[in-house]
Amino acid sequence: MELINHWTDWREVYGRQNSHQRKRIDELLQTRPALLYWGDSWFSTPLYRNLAKQSARNIEGLGMVIGKPGGLAAELFSKRELERVRKRIEANPFDTLIVSAGGNDSLSDRLDSVFKRWTTTPRNEPRITADAAYDMLVAADIFDDGNGGGILGRYEDLLQMATQVQANRPHFRVVGHGYAPLKRIGVAGDLDLASAGLVAFLKGEVGPWLWSVMQHVLPVDDKDEARRFAHRLLVDGFRGLVLEPLQIKYAGLFSYADFTNVQGTQEDAFWFDEIHPNEEGFARIAPLLNDRIRAALPDKKRWAVR
Numbered sequence: 001m002e003l004i005n006h007w008t009d010w011r012e013v014y015g016r017q018n019s020h021q022r023k024r025i026d027e028l029l030q031t032r033p034a035l036l037y038w039g040d041s042w043f044s045t046p047l048y049r050n051l052a053k054q055s056a057r058n059i060e061g062l063g064m065v066i067g068k069p070g071g072l073a074a075e076l077f078s079k080r081e082l083e084r085v086r087k088r089i090e091a092n093p094f095d096t097l098i099v100s101a102g103g104n105d106s107l108s109d110r111l112d113s114v115f116k117r118w119t120t121t122p123r124n125e126p127r128i129t130a131d132a133a134y135d136m137l138v139a140a141d142i143f144d145d146g147n148g149g150g151i152l153g154r155y156e157d158l159l160q161m162a163t164q165v166q167a168n169r170p171h172f173r174v175v176g177h178g179y180a181p182l183k184r185i186g187v188a189g190d191l192d193l194a195s196a197g198l199v200a201f202l203k204g205e206v207g208p209w210l211w212s213v214m215q216h217v218l219p220v221d222d223k224d225e226a227r228r229f230a231h232r233l234l235v236d237g238f239r240g241l242v243l244e245p246l247q248i249k250y251a252g253l254f255s256y257a258d259f260t261n262v263q264g265t266q267e268d269a270f271w272f273d274e275i276h277p278n279e280e281g282f283a284r285i286a287p288l289l290n291d292r293i294r295a296a297l298p299d300k301k302r303w304a305v306r
Contacts, residue, residue, distance in 0.1 A: 001057070001060060001063050003037065003053060003064060003065045004065075005064070010092070013062070014062070029093055030300075031301060032301060033061040033301045033305070034094045035056070035059065035061065035096050035098060036064050036066070037067075037100070038067050038099050038101075040067060040069060040100055040103065042103075042177075043098075048272075049282065050279075055289050055290055058290055058306040059304060059305050059306070067100070067101075071104065073104075076101050077154040082157055083161075086161050086165060089172075090169075094172070095296075096172070096173045096174070096175055097162065097172075098174075098177075099174060100177060101154075102151045102154075102238050102242060103234065110142065111210065115216070119213060119217075127217060127219050130218060130226070131228075133214070133217055133229050134229060134236065137233065137237065138237065144241055144242070152245070159250050159253060159254055163253065171297075174255075174296075175254075175256065176255075177256055177258075180265040180277065180285065181234065181265055181266070182227060182231075182271075182274060183266050183270065184268060184273065184274055185230065185274060186208045186215070186223065188273055208274040209275055210275065214229060255292050257285075270284070
């Protein structure tokens with residue numbers, strides 16, 4: 001399955017209402033899924049075959065991807081965007097919405113805002129451990145502020161929208177994913193004409209997104225402590241405080257793929273930069289995402305997901 005990138009192309013493929021093309025595609029989709037991938041650079045980076053493309057290559061059906069590199073859950077799942085995407089979903093035969101968002105919300109500027117005392121010159125704050133830094137991040141309400149804010153609140157908004165869709169489309173599901181534990185702390189993306197083509201001149205930020213801040217907070221040059229902080233942020237934080245509670249609360253609507261224990265994630269060869277797997281890395285975790293997609297689909301369509 002090749003992913004469609006623009007709604008105009010989607011309309012051309014799906015066909016006009018009552019057209020022969022629409023009838024043919026609808027017949028095809030009786031036993032094959034229609035999937036909408038929506039997310040950040042794990043789905044939308046143009047550099048190489050990302051997670052969405054690695055997932056779709058092993059699915060027979062019709063698929064589309066929307067979103068943008070660097071997108072925040074707070075941005076992707078804004079009220080305006082949720083309403084726009086809800087209308088798109090209801091007007092088209094999507095079985096499952098697959099989302100990739102949340103990791104960026106606790107990196108770069110958002111991370112710097114929590115640890116401003118360490119990153120502002122002169123830097124006089126005593127350095128702290130990964131555990132202490134993680135506790136500060138949680139206390140700053142990055143994940144959940146208790147009032148519908150944080151990453152959890154944005155996912156709640158998404159799933160409330162999906163609940164509206166499911167009311168008229170009972171088989172509709174949402175699938176998310178966690179993140180693999182980081183390995184190449186402090187490594188920026190290698191964007192040049194050879195590896196990225198002309199996009200190398202358009203891409204402004206290439207990382208590192210975590211170490212750029214945490215190098216001033218954690219013990220000097222301690223990449224192992226930074227990996228521990230990243231593990232707590234992505235596993236204890238995003239998985240434990242966002243994805244897992246939502247999977248319980250929205251059972252029958254939402255599930256997620258967990259990449260925490262994938263073999264090979266602690267090898268440099270898995271990664272493109274600090275937070276993105278390379279093409280081979282995405283290929284290694286895509287089967288776990290497809291397991292969740294398959295389980296989310298109606299029985300008669302599950303055969304189409306490998």
